[in-house]
Amino acid sequence: GEDVEQSLFLSVREGDSSVINCTYTDSSSTYLYWYKQEPGAGLQLLTYIFSNMDMKQDQRLTVLLNKKDKHLSLRIADTQTGDSAIYFCAESTGGFKTIFGAGTRLFVKA
Amino acid sequence: EADIYQTPRYLVIGTGKKITLECSQTMGHDKMYWYQQDPGMELHLIHYSYGVNSTEKGDLSSESTVSRIRTEHFPLTLESARPSHTSQYLCASSDWTGRAGNTIYFGEGSWLTVV
Numbered sequence: 001g002e003d004v005e006q007s008l009f010l011s012v013r014e015g016d017s018s019v020i021n022c023t024y025t026d027s028s029s030t031y032l033y034w035y036k037q038e039p040g041a042g043l044q045l046l047t048y049i050f051s052n053m054d055m056k057q058d059q060r061l062t063v064l065l066n067k068k069d070k071h072l073s074l075r076i077a078d079t080q081t082g083d084s085a086i087y088f089c090a091e092s093t094g095g096f097k098t099i100f101g102a103g104t105r106l107f108v109k110a
Numbered sequence: 111e112a113d114i115y116q117t118p119r120y121l122v123i124g125t126g127k128k129i130t131l132e133c134s135q136t137m138g139h140d141k142m143y144w145y146q147q148d149p150g151m152e153l154h155l156i157h158y159s160y161g162v163n164s165t166e167k168g169d170l171s172s173e174s175t176v177s178r179i180r181t182e183h184f185p186l187t188l189e190s191a192r193p194s195h196t197s198q199y200l201c202a203s204s205d206w207t208g209r210a211g212n213t214i215y216f217g218e219g220s221w222l223t224v225v
Contacts, residue, residue, distance in 0.1 A: 031211030042200050042216035043153075050211075086150065092212040098204070102152040 022089030
């Protein structure tokens with residue numbers, strides 16, 4: 001069945017790069033997404049990538065997609081304390097169905 | 111930027127009370143969703159709608175009910191609240207586009223505490 005898996009925690013020092021990983025099972029996934037959730041708030045769409053792309057860069061964010069291994073990663077360059085949040089990976093196979101991972105809690109140490 | 115609004119943001123109510131959480135979106139999206147999320151935990155889909163007069167139960171069983179009489183409005187109702195209903199409820203909407211697929215946009219959430 002469809003599943004999206006992420007590691008639960010990541011801790012980095014301020015100024016370092018963070019890499020958050022995600023694996024998915026549905027090979028028919030067409031779009032993959034990264035969302036950010038700050039405490040007490042809803043999920044904010046950070047970026048998305050179409051399945052025929054390998055990489056997408058947007059300022060400090062770089063998304064890498066390895067379709068063969070069904071692996072998606074989000075790299076945050078020069079991580080700041082304001083980047084501390086939960087990051088959710090999600091996949092969409094079309095229609096209404098979007099599957100979310102359990103979220104990775106990023107802790108940034110000053 | 112998404113325009114999806116939830117009220118109330120925070121609510122404390124007594125056991126047995128009836129509560130309706132409001133959700134409105136101004137994007138004209140056909141699809142709307144309710145997720146339940148305990149603090150810092152994963153999302154659970156409890157209800158969704160394909161459009162007006164369409165409502166479906168999600169992956170997680172919930173005692174709440176929803177209605178979709180207008181495209182922009184998707185309220186969630188608990189007829190008799192219990193402490194086990196204490197959680198954050200996130201409303202969301204989406205529409206399929208060739209550019210970004212089924213991108214889901216979320217409201218800020220409604221925090222419900224039942225005492």
